[in-house]
Amino acid sequence: MHESLTVVDGLQYANWDRSIFEQLIAGGVSGVHATIVYHETCRETLLRIGEWNRRFEAYPELIRPVNDMDDIRRAKAEGRVGVFFGAQNCSPIEDDIDLVAIFRRLGLLIMQLTYNNQSLLATGCYEAEDPGITRFGREVIREMNRVGMVIDMSHSGRRSTLEAIDISTRPIVISHANPLFFHDAKRNKSEQELRALADSGGLLGLSTYAMHLPGGDRCTLAEYCDMVARTVDLMGIEHVGVGTDLCQNQPSETLTWMRNGRWSRTLDFGEGSAAQPDWPSQPSWFRGAGDYPNLTAGLVERGFERHEIARIMGENWLDFLTEATRPQSS
Amino acid sequence: MHESLTVVDGLQYANWDRSIFEQLIAGGVSGVHATIVYHETCRETLLRIGEWNRRFEAYPELIRPVNDMDDIRRAKAEGRVGVFFGAQNCSPIEDDIDLVAIFRRLGLLIMQLTYNNQSLLATGCYEAEDPGITRFGREVIREMNRVGMVIDMSHSGRRSTLEAIDISTRPIVISHANPLFFHDAKRNKSEQELRALADSGGLLGLSTYAMHLPGGDRCTLAEYCDMVARTVDLMGIEHVGVGTDLCQNQPSETLTWMRNGRWSRTLDFGEGSAAQPDWPSQPSWFRGAGDYPNLTAGLVERGFERHEIARIMGENWLDFLTEATRPQSS
Numbered sequence: 096m097h098e099s100l101t102v103v104d105g106l107q108y109a110n111w112d113r114s115i116f117e118q119l120i121a122g123g124v125s126g127v128h129a130t131i132v133y134h135e136t137c138r139e140t141l142l143r144i145g146e147w148n149r150r151f152e153a154y155p156e157l158i159r160p161v162n163d164m165d166d167i168r169r170a171k172a173e174g175r176v177g178v179f180f181g182a183q184n185c186s187p188i189e190d191d192i193d194l195v196a197i198f199r200r201l202g203l204l205i206m207q208l209t210y211n212n213q214s215l216l217a218t219g220c221y222e223a224e225d226p227g228i229t230r231f232g233r234e235v236i237r238e239m240n241r242v243g244m245v246i247d248m249s250h251s252g253r254r255s256t257l258e259a260i261d262i263s264t265r266p267i268v269i270s271h272a273n274p275l276f277f278h279d280a281k282r283n284k285s286e287q288e289l290r291a292l293a294d295s296g297g298l299l300g301l302s303t304y305a306m307h308l309p310g311g312d313r314c315t316l317a318e319y320c321d322m323v324a325r326t327v328d329l330m331g332i333e334h335v336g337v338g339t340d341l342c343q344n345q346p347s348e349t350l351t352w353m354r355n356g357r358w359s360r361t362l363d364f365g366e367g368s369a370a371q372p373d374w375p376s377q378p379s380w381f382r383g384a385g386d387y388p389n390l391t392a393g394l395v396e397r398g399f400e401r402h403e404i405a406r407i408m409g410e411n412w413l414d415f416l417t418e419a420t421r422p423q424s425s
Numbered sequence: 426m427h428e429s430l431t432v433v434d435g436l437q438y439a440n441w442d443r444s445i446f447e448q449l450i451a452g453g454v455s456g457v458h459a460t461i462v463y464h465e466t467c468r469e470t471l472l473r474i475g476e477w478n479r480r481f482e483a484y485p486e487l488i489r490p491v492n493d494m495d496d497i498r499r500a501k502a503e504g505r506v507g508v509f510f511g512a513q514n515c516s517p518i519e520d521d522i523d524l525v526a527i528f529r530r531l532g533l534l535i536m537q538l539t540y541n542n543q544s545l546l547a548t549g550c551y552e553a554e555d556p557g558i559t560r561f562g563r564e565v566i567r568e569m570n571r572v573g574m575v576i577d578m579s580h581s582g583r584r585s586t587l588e589a590i591d592i593s594t595r596p597i598v599i600s601h602a603n604p605l606f607f608h609d610a611k612r613n614k615s616e617q618e619l620r621a622l623a624d625s626g627g628l629l630g631l632s633t634y635a636m637h638l639p640g641g642d643r644c645t646l647a648e649y650c651d652m653v654a655r656t657v658d659l660m661g662i663e664h665v666g667v668g669t670d671l672c673q674n675q676p677s678e679t680l681t682w683m684r685n686g687r688w689s690r691t692l693d694f695g696e697g698s699a700a701q702p703d704w705p706s707q708p709s710w711f712r713g714a715g716d717y718p719n720l721t722a723g724l725v726e727r728g729f730e731r732h733e734i735a736r737i738m739g740e741n742w743l744d745f746l747t748e749a750t751r752p753q754s755s
Contacts, residue, residue, distance in 0.1 A: 190686055190687050222556070226553070227554065229542060229543040231689070234691075237690075357521040
């Protein structure tokens with residue numbers, strides 16, 4: 096008899112409440128990367144952290160904050176979910192490099208350098224061209240390396256992604272995306288990027304968001320798990336995890352905020368369209384935070400060994416973050 | 426007997442005090458574009474406007490705020506200097522397109538899309554590559570056109586400058602730079618840019634900052650006025666003005682702020698170097714705000730007609746801004 100799997104989800108943005116936390120626990124999840132930022136400025140990010148502080152106080156039997164990865168192991172032993180913070184944009188640091196260390200101290204373990212658009216640091220995947228990492232971006236990568244804040248390039252352009260991997264002296268993540276060979280989408284990643292990510296010791300979190308799947312919500316579990324196998328073949332078993340991109344119970348206004356922030360006076364539909372502006376449905380085998388056992392079962396069915404499934408479902412994230420969030424000794 | 430020239434300086438960033446205002450008046454200046462922003466955020470820009478409100482109260486006999494160009498004509502009649510605001514960076518609007526209209530309402534007539542580095546809107550002239558105007562940048566240009574806020578590309582990369590000219594439906598400015606043919610510097614502008622600027626009805630303000638001059642502060646008035654003549658030949662008399670880039674009485678800390686903002690943990694020296702980190706000396710014929718008559722005399726000496734000198738020294742700025750700062754009827 097083995098110990099149960101340690102499941103870590105490399106990205107979620109639920110409309111967090113008791114029911115979501117209960118589903119996560121029912122789904123066997125011990126750690127979840129919770130997005131706290133899409134376009135939030137420094138001050139607004141503090142609001143989001145304040146809201147999480149209140150949740151930790153309100154649901155002490157269900158969740159615990161994660162300051163280091165031992166907190167995820169503790170959460171598992173306690174039957175709770177460890178929550179760690181990430182930003183999908185560099186907006187929290189605004190124009191100030193000193194804010195990197197400050198937000199790391201406040202528990203922001205992961206930060207994307209861009210969210211779809213050009214940022215002060217790098218280029219997002221929706222811009223027409225990508226000239227790579229900016230002058231400020233190079234400084235910030237060095238600083239993130241120093242303080243142990245993980246660089247995430249999920250929503251970045253291809254050249255910026257490759258340059259971030261190259262410039263960073265520590266491995267980075269693509270926390271929630273799929274390979275381009277699985278489904279052709281701006282948000283999915285080329286083999287070149289995935290190889291470079293793996294070669295540098297980085298980690299890919301595979302997404303279950305319908306826009307990242309062939310056939311959208313009609314993508315089957317077997318097709319998905321076959322993609323997992325192909326990705327493992329490409330990158331190696333140590334470099335593949337899960338980052339479901341679940342955005343459970345979010346109203347359509349949230350999607351509009353994610354896509355438009357404050358940058359446009361006309362509506363941008365991102366991965367959607369004027370005809371289909373709303374959230375896509377999730378595939379039937381992954382509708383919510385309780386459905387991780389379906390994924391585990393699918394991987395068993397696809398022929399993965401138990402130790403491989405353990406890596407994919409959480410051990411890779413745990414090992415990666417243990418190392419990557421340690422401040423650099425200098 | 427003619428009326429005296431109407432002198433308008435297309436960019437200054439003095440350490441403003443009574444003595445500077447008195448020099449401007451002694452120099453015959455009726456209007457000055459005062460930089461209020463290098464890296465200031467929205468809130469910090471309000472601080473700068475607040476400081477100017479106090480100056481307008483403290484020196485009512487010397488200066489007056491400019492809400493429209495008639496205020497410059499009034500200032501001239503009163504023997505005062507009309508001060509209008511500009512930002513050398515898009516940092517005041519942060520990530521919020523609605524701030525364009527708000528800052529226009531507060532008297533910000535001119536805004537650069539970038540200051541040396543990549544911004545959310547466009548690429549600065551110190552970045553290695555320039556992919557042009559971003560998605561957000563296109564939205565902001567449309568909004569600046571709508572509210573009558575002038576686009577300034579003085580510190581931008583070449584492709585961003587050309588694209589801004591092209592995308593904007595209204596003429597733009599390069600408020601303070603010189604032609605590249607005069608002196609090879611990242612901040613000076615190619616003939617292609619200057620031709621496109623003139624063809625679109627735009628305006629160039631010629632700089633007296635030593636880093637933009639051949640031989641630095643040893644550049645002679647005759648050499649400078651010869652450059653003016655060549656620039657007029659290239660662009661046409663209607664498209665050339667003055668934007669001295671005078672930064673009188675500023676301590677070296679200000680230069681460090683301009684160059685580094687908050688974006689770097691290591692010192693960037695911009696147009697200077699570790700060996701020469703401080704402000705360069707001004708050429709002997711343009712040391713301060715009282716020296717405009719030297720420039721006028723130099724243009725006379727170079728053979729310009731009076732009506733041409735009037736255009737270069739101020740009428741072009743006045744005519745341009747009268748049209749360009751008018752809100753678009755739609």
